[in-house]
Amino acid sequence: MLDFLKTLVASFQDFLFLAGRSFKNLVRRPHYYDDVFLQMDIIGVGSLPIVALTGGFSGMIIALQMARALNTYGASSQVSSIVTLTLVRELGPVLTALLVAGRNASGIASELGSMKVTEQIDAMRALGTDPVQKLVTPRLTATALMLPCLTVVADAIGLFGAYLIAVPLLHLIDSGAYWSMSWRSLVMNDLAQGLIKPFIFGMIIALVGCYYGLRTTGGTQGVGHATTQAVVAASIWIFFVALLMDKIFVGL
Amino acid sequence: MPNDPASGPILEFEKVSLRYGDSWALRDISLTLNPGETRIIFGAAGSGKTTLLKAVIGLVEVNEGRIRLFGQEVTSLQESQRFGLRSGAGVLFQEGGLFDSLSVGENVQYPLLNRQRGDTETSPEDAEKRVREALRFVELEQTFDKFPAEISGGMRRRVGIARAIVTEPPLVLYDSPTAGLDPITANLIMALVAKERDVRNSASLIVTHRYQDGEIMSDFRYDPEREELLHLNGAADARKRDRTKFIVMKEGQIVFFGTRQDLEKSTDEYVKRFVRHEENHAQ
Ligand SMILES: Nc1ncnc2c1ncn2[C@@H]1O[C@H](COP(=O)(O)OP(=O)(O)OP(=O)(O)O)[C@@H](O)[C@H]1O
Ligand SMILES: [Mg+2]
Numbered sequence: 118m119l120d121f122l123k124t125l126v127a128s129f130q131d132f133l134f135l136a137g138r139s140f141k142n143l144v145r146r147p148h149y150y151d152d153v154f155l156q157m158d159i160i161g162v163g164s165l166p167i168v169a170l171t172g173g174f175s176g177m178i179i180a181l182q183m184a185r186a187l188n189t190y191g192a193s194s195q196v197s198s199i200v201t202l203t204l205v206r207e208l209g210p211v212l213t214a215l216l217v218a219g220r221n222a223s224g225i226a227s228e229l230g231s232m233k234v235t236e237q238i239d240a241m242r243a244l245g246t247d248p249v250q251k252l253v254t255p256r257l258t259a260t261a262l263m264l265p266c267l268t269v270v271a272d273a274i275g276l277f278g279a280y281l282i283a284v285p286l287l288h289l290i291d292s293g294a295y296w297s298m299s300w301r302s303l304v305m306n307d308l309a310q311g312l313i314k315p316f317i318f319g320m321i322i323a324l325v326g327c328y329y330g331l332r333t334t335g336g337t338q339g340v341g342h343a344t345t346q347a348v349v350a351a352s353i354w355i356f357f358v359a360l361l362m363d364k365i366f367v368g369l
Numbered sequence: 370m371p372n373d374p375a376s377g378p379i380l381e382f383e384k385v386s387l388r389y390g391d392s393w394a395l396r397d398i399s400l401t402l403n404p405g406e407t408r409i410i411f412g413a414a415g416s417g418k419t420t421l422l423k424a425v426i427g428l429v430e431v432n433e434g435r436i437r438l439f440g441q442e443v444t445s446l447q448e449s450q451r452f453g454l455r456s457g458a459g460v461l462f463q464e465g466g467l468f469d470s471l472s473v474g475e476n477v478q479y480p481l482l483n484r485q486r487g488d489t490e491t492s493p494e495d496a497e498k499r500v501r502e503a504l505r506f507v508e509l510e511q512t513f514d515k516f517p518a519e520i521s522g523g524m525r526r527r528v529g530i531a532r533a534i535v536t537e538p539p540l541v542l543y544d545s546p547t548a549g550l551d552p553i554t555a556n557l558i559m560a561l562v563a564k565e566r567d568v569r570n571s572a573s574l575i576v577t578h579r580y581q582d583g584e585i586m587s588d589f590r591y592d593p594e595r596e597e598l599l600h601l602n603g604a605a606d607a608r609k610r611d612r613t614k615f616i617v618m619k620e621g622q623i624v625f626f627g628t629r630q631d632l633e634k635s636t637d638e639y640v641k642r643f644v645r646h647e648e649n650h651a652q
Contacts, residue, residue, distance in 0.1 A: 232469075239428050240466035245452040245483045 132328050139253040139324065152255035160221050160256075161263035165270065167220065168213050172204075172271030175212060176278030179203055184287055193289045198302035200279040205303060205311040209272040211359050214318035217264060218351040222326035225256055226347035229330025230340035238331065248331070257323040264319030265312045272311065310366045317362070318355050325351040377440060378403050379540050379572045380425060385434035385444075387420060387621075394420040395431070396621040402572050404539065405612055409583040410576045411643040412618030418576040419463055421618070422542045425574070426458050427451045439539070456480070459533030463544035463576075465525055467517040467532070474513040477503055477532045503535040504528075507561055523554040527561065534565055541565065543575045547582055559585040560598055567591040580645055587613035587629045617643055 179200050187193045229252060232238050241248045276299060283289045290298075329347035333339045380402040387395040394417045402408060412418050423429045424436060427443040436443045439457055446454070459480075460466075467476050474497075481496040504510045507527040512520055517528065526546060533541055546562060547555035559582050566573055567590050575586065587610055589598040601610050615632045617625035617640050625632065625640045633644055 234464065235469075236462040236464040236466035237468055239423065240460070240462055240468070242428055242448075243426055243455055243458075243460045243466075244480050245456060247449070 131332070132324070135249065135253065135328050135331070136320075136324050138249045139257050139327075142247070142250045142254040143258070145250070147250070149251055149255050152251065153258050156256050156259035157263055159224070160217065160260050161266060164217050164220055164263075164267055167216055168267045168271050169274050171212060171216055172209065172274040173278040175208055175271075176200060176204060176275030176280075177282050179208070179275075180279035180282035180287075184283065184289055187289075194294070194298075196279070196283045196289050197295045197299040200283075201276060201299040201302050202307065204272050204275045204279075206307050207359070207363075209268050209275060210311060210314035210318060211355065213268045213271045214264060214315060214322065214355045215352055217260070217267065217319075218322050218325075218355060219348055221260065222322045222347045222351040223344045225323065225326030226330040226333075227340055227344045229327055230333035230343040231337075233331060233333045234336050234339060253324070253327040253331075256327060257320060260323035261316055261319035264315040264322070268311065268315040306366060310362070314359065314362055317358060321354045321358065322351050325354060378437075379406075379439060380574075381435075381437040382424075383435045383437075385424065385431050385436060387417075387424060387429060387431045387433075393621045395424065398434070398621075398623055400616070400623070400626070402540075402574065404572055405566075405570045407566060407573045407575065407586050407613040408616055409586060409613065410574060410616045410618060411578070411580075411583075412576075413639075413642075416618040417621040418618055419544055420621075422460070422544050422574060422576060425540075425542060426455045426460065456536060457538050457540060459536065459538040459541040461526070461529045461533045461541075461543045461546055463548070465517070465529055467525060467529060469517055471516075472513070473504070473509070473515050473517065473520070473528050474500055476517065476528060477535050480532060480536045499535055500531075503531040506534070506565075507531045523550050523558070526550065526558060530558070530561055530565070534569075534571075537569060537571075539571055541571050541573045543573060543577075545576050545578065547577060547579050555579065555582070556585070560591070562586070563589055563598060564591040568593060580643060583613070583615060583629065583632075587615075 180196060183196050183199050184193060187195055187199070229238070232252075238248050238252075241251065280292075280295055284292050284295055326347045329343040329350065333343040335342070378401045380400075382398050382400045385395055385398045386393060398421065400408070410418050410421065420429060424431055425438060425443070427436075427446065427448070431444055434444070438454055441454055443451060443454060467473075468479070471479065477500045478496055481499060482493075501510060501513070504513060507530050509524060509527050509531065512524060512528065517525055520528070530543075530546070533543075543562060546558050550558065562573070562575065563585055565571060566586070575582065577583065585598070588601050590601055590606075590609060591597075592599045611628065614626065614628055616623055617632075619639055625635060625637065632640070635641060635644070
């Protein structure tokens with residue numbers, strides 16, 4: 118038990134060390150802009166379809182569930198503000214982050230993991246390239262920038278999905294009222310939450326993926342292991358940090 | 370970083386020990402390598418051969434002892450300060466270490482361009498010329514635009530050699546250059562390794578499982594005129610033969626050090642396993 122805690126603390130320390138180094142590299146040369154754009158394409162554009170699809174379905178599901186609940190209080194016209202707040206504050210950021218964690222924390226971990234076990238990471242260091250600068254920092258930048266964008270897309274499509282349920286299907290409210298209530302229900306705090314959360318989740322996803330990838334040992338089997346661990350760890354961290362941030366923002 | 374051959378050994382290990390967790394991967398290793406010399410390193414799987422090579426250029430951190438490379442103490446430098454020192458050593462990694470995302474040409478060019486960030490010694494045209502030369506050296510010029518995944522294992526090994534020697538380093542580290550290859554390809558690769566040593570008089574550490582690889586390095590020399598390996602015999606060549614010494618590792622320790630004659634005379638059961646009947650011990 119004590120050993121387990123020790124390794125846990127030690128690996129968290131390693132993780133913070135990696136995070137520290139990759140942040141420091143943000144302001145140090147050389148900058149690998151090509152890699153940043155490549156990763157933005159892989160992470161951002163690549164995740165767009167699944168994020169859009171999931172956003173749309175979640176919007177529809179929330180609208181359906183809320184419609185029933187609100188009906189019992191005779192408040193079904195509130196559907197638009199409820200859907201908006203749930204999506205923008207919480208569900209949009211967390212769902213998108215979980216999807217991107219499943220898709221990219223694993224992708225990053227397996228890519229860096231295979232590079233580790235085929236000694237490409239060692240080769241980089243031997244040839245004068247800092248792997249953190251070349252591999253981790255671009256992935257960190259790209260994920261932290263793309264996740265807020267993806268979240269906005271998920272939110273928007275979610276709202277549209279909810280609209281399809283609430284207006285044409287169930288006739289709870291008319292179209293103009295739906296959109297104006299949705300817009301009015303948002304305050305600055307909600308928007309800030311909705312964008313800062315994915316920004317932080319993005320960093321977590323990239324760093325966790327890189328961390329597990331870079332410490333892969335034990336051949337191809339090790340790569341599979343690292344991939345699974347990265348997804349599990351990133352997901353847990355996302356929930357944990359979401360909770361922490363809710364505490365902070367609710368206090369605001 | 371620049372090495373003056375007259376100024377002493379290229380590489381020195383002084384009582385080096387290294388631990389992974391609770392187990393020792395290197396224990397009390399001392400060795401010296403002078404310019405132009407070769408060390409053949411034998412040892413069972415897991416005996417610490419790869420770890421030893423990685424320690425040379427500071428890819429792993431030692432727990433005890435000191436390592437001096439080109440007269441500078443690697444073990445007391447920070448990672449960022451080691452980059453300059455590392456450019457003096459070429460490495461062929463056991464698992465290849467070729468970058469999948471780069472073509473063969475770009476892989477071989479990588480050490481040149483990367484060095485360029487520091488000093489402006491190679492122009493892009495010059496770099497390409499040197500890349501082609503290095504690829505011609507390993508007889509693979511035609512693969513310039515291919516990707517590592519598109520060529521055979523033996524060819525990848527040779528591209529790895531080209532990348533290791535393209536900067537003409539005074540020290541080359543070869544980790545299992547012939548492992549998993551058929552005898553013909555393996556001999557071809559060893560001929561290249563010997564040629565590199567004799568054309569440029571570079572020092573080398575060679576980890577291998579094949580006894581023959583050691584024989585080639587110690588008993589042959591490359592003749593640039595006839596473009597082939599010639600057997601070293603007679604007293605005149607004795608000094609040339611002495612440049613190659615053998616190391617046998619066991620559980621992180623050096624259990625044998627000496628010439629090929631010494632090795633063949635050894636009565637130690639473990640050491641005897643690495644003599645002659647090479648194929649039995651492959652991997
Ligand atoms: N990154 C690592 N973490 C933990 N242990 C390691 C690590 N790398 C190597 N080891 C251990 O250190 C010891 C020496 O490993 P090394 O790779 O140097 O062996 P080797 O002589 O090169 O073997 P092989 O002939 O199979 O290549 C082994 O017991 C290995 O399990
Ligand atoms: Mg090895």
